[in-house]
Amino acid sequence: MSVADEPDARAAQLRQKAQELKEAAERSTDPEARERLETKARHLEEESRHIKRPGSGDARPMG
Template identity: 60%
Template structure:
């Protein structure tokens, strides 16, 4: 797989993990746990978007 393909795969994995965390937050009954899960999901989503932008420009993030 090319470097760009690997980065796209990674950003997709980050988005999937963020979705899983959001779903877990929805199921959680503990307010602190819910907030922690949502915060982590937000960070992963932002990281995914950053990597996606780098992919679009064809830049190597390293």
């Protein structure tokens, strides 16, 4: 795997974990546990969207 692939791989891992947490939340019979799992899944999805790829930064000059 190249360095350029690492952010994509990390984002994919986070999305996979989020999906697993959603599924666990669906199976949970405890409302509090379900809410915790759903919240964590949302956070992981959000984090996966914010992973920067090389070269994806702001290209505007600083000045």
